[in-house]
Amino acid sequence: MMRPIASLGRSTLDALSALGRAAMFLAQSAVGIPSREGWHLWLRQMHFIGVMSLAIVLVSGLFIGMVLGLQGYTILVGFGAEDALGQMVALSLLRELAPVVAALLFAGRAGSALTAEIGLMKATEQLTSMEMIGVDPLRRIVAPRLWAGFISMPLLTVGFSVVGIWGGYLVGVQWLGVFDGSYWSNMQSSVAFVDDILNGMLKSVVFGLVVTWIAVFQGYDLIPTSEGISRATTRTVVYSSLAVLGLDFVLTALMFGELG
Amino acid sequence: MKRSKMMEFGVGLFVLAGILGMVFLGLRVSGISLGVPQDTFTLQANFANIGGLKSGSRVAMAGVTIGRVSDVALDTEWLDARVTMELDEDLEGKISRDSTASILTSGLLGEQYVGLSVGGDPEMLEEGDTIRDTQQALVLEQLIQQFVSNMTND
Numbered sequence: 001m002m003r004p005i006a007s008l009g010r011s012t013l014d015a016l017s018a019l020g021r022a023a024m025f026l027a028q029s030a031v032g033i034p035s036r037e038g039w040h041l042w043l044r045q046m047h048f049i050g051v052m053s054l055a056i057v058l059v060s061g062l063f064i065g066m067v068l069g070l071q072g073y074t075i076l077v078g079f080g081a082e083d084a085l086g087q088m089v090a091l092s093l094l095r096e097l098a099p100v101v102a103a104l105l106f107a108g109r110a111g112s113a114l115t116a117e118i119g120l121m122k123a124t125e126q127l128t129s130m131e132m133i134g135v136d137p138l139r140r141i142v143a144p145r146l147w148a149g150f151i152s153m154p155l156l157t158v159g160f161s162v163v164g165i166w167g168g169y170l171v172g173v174q175w176l177g178v179f180d181g182s183y184w185s186n187m188q189s190s191v192a193f194v195d196d197i198l199n200g201m202l203k204s205v206v207f208g209l210v211v212t213w214i215a216v217f218q219g220y221d222l223i224p225t226s227e228g229i230s231r232a233t234t235r236t237v238v239y240s241s242l243a244v245l246g247l248d249f250v251l252t253a254l255m256f257g258e259l260g
Numbered sequence: 261m262k263r264s265k266m267m268e269f270g271v272g273l274f275v276l277a278g279i280l281g282m283v284f285l286g287l288r289v290s291g292i293s294l295g296v297p298q299d300t301f302t303l304q305a306n307f308a309n310i311g312g313l314k315s316g317s318r319v320a321m322a323g324v325t326i327g328r329v330s331d332v333a334l335d336t337e338w339l340d341a342r343v344t345m346e347l348d349e350d351l352e353g354k355i356s357r358d359s360t361a362s363i364l365t366s367g368l369l370g371e372q373y374v375g376l377s378v379g380g381d382p383e384m385l386e387e388g389d390t391i392r393d394t395q396q397a398l399v400l401e402q403l404i405q406q407f408v409s410n411m412t413n414d
Contacts, residue, residue, distance in 0.1 A: 040264070046271045054274065084370075090289050155278030162281040165289060188291025189318070189371065197285050 022217045029142040029216075041144040049110045049145065049212075050152030054159060056109055057102050061160035064097055065089060065167025072168070073176050085178050086187035089168035094191065094200045095256065098161040100248050103207035106153060107240035111215035114145055115236040118219030119229040127220075142216050149215070153208025154201050161200070199255045206247060211240040300327060300346040304390045305361040305374070310341040311397025312372045313363055319345045319374045326351060329374060345374060356381040362395035372397060 072088045118141060121127050127137045165187075172178040191197065215236045222232035286292055307313075310332060319327040327347035335342040347355075358379030365372050376391075385391065 047267045051274045158281035191290040193290040
């Protein structure tokens with residue numbers, strides 16, 4: 001009788017304390033002015049997290065844009081409204097697909113690598129050694145990665161949108177023969193810079209923060225064994241995907257809920 | 261050192277590409293224009309029904325965009341819709357007082373916009389004037405209702 005209730009209580013307390021640790025962790029590692037040394041560490045992470053993720057994000061963006069062009073065309077042509085293709089492709093990319101899909105890819109490509117890297121550092125006691133020689137691992141290891149992820153994500157999302165819109169153009173205009181002028185002009189008349197583009201970017205900033213935070217924290221907080229690392233890597237991808245999709249709904253409801 | 265320079269270059273390129281992408285989205289996709297905002301003059305019009313017209317919709321004359329709707333509000337005195345439009349300044353003093361403003365739809369299911377057609381009055385509309393002669397939006401439901409009631413009467 002007591003046992004199930006006690007185990008419920010225990011898991012609630014565990015979850016709460018993990019949440020508290022994660023929040024403390026974020027606060028401790030994100031604050032502080034980076035030194036000249038810190039700048040180089042950040043640059044290295046920007047290269048690994050941002051530049052190296054560019055290829056997968058751009059290629060996915062191109063394919064998603066092309067699929068949107070193709071699917072949108074076959075649906076819209078039934079209403080004789082294939083001129084609205086540009087508008088459909090641009091709005092669905094800017095508002096939803098680019099931030100969400102880029103964040104999911106980012107979690108798989110960069111997030112899992114971050115968790116494994118930091119987890120291995122922990123398992124081989126590099127983090128403890130750093131503390132012993134008086135280097136704060138939060139500032140040296142975690143902070144540059146957090147900032148790099150936070151800044152890379154919106155840039156990757158912009159790339160995704162641009163390439164996706166171009167992919168829609170390739171399929172819609174070049175292949176299926178939608179009129180070039182109406183593709184762009186319908187897009188321009190329906191896309192609002194602040195409401196659509198900046199809101200989409202805001203989403204990607206939030207996703208960037210959440211995904212890198214989860215990835216780095218999972219790496220930092222794992223049980224330092226090979227099994228622990230593999231579990232933490234899985235958790236990173238699962239938690240960040242769920243967080244991105246869930247937050248996306250909340251943000252969409254806040255941003256676009258009262259529109260239309 | 262060499263590696264670090266290459267890395268710096270790569271990251272710089274990445275950030276630059278992001279900024280350029282943002283500029284592309286702003287200019288080409290959302291169609292904002294960089295130059296100084298054009299001087300405008302304001303006209304108003306009351307409509308019995310504006311349908312789906314909203315702030316930001318375009319105002320056209322002879323199909324050419326000459327401005328946009330800046331505000332839509334309910335006129336509490338007449339209980340109809342009061343639409344404020346901002347038009348190119350070049351047109352100030354060139355639109356005659358008896359011009360008609362009608363709410364039109366681009367295509368069958370497209371966006372609604374205000375179409376102005378010029379009258380013949382020698383007196384011209386000035387800043388802040390109200391267009392008297394207006395035509396309300398075509399509401400598809402009303403049209404269908406009319407059609408159905410005509411059918412049943414036959």
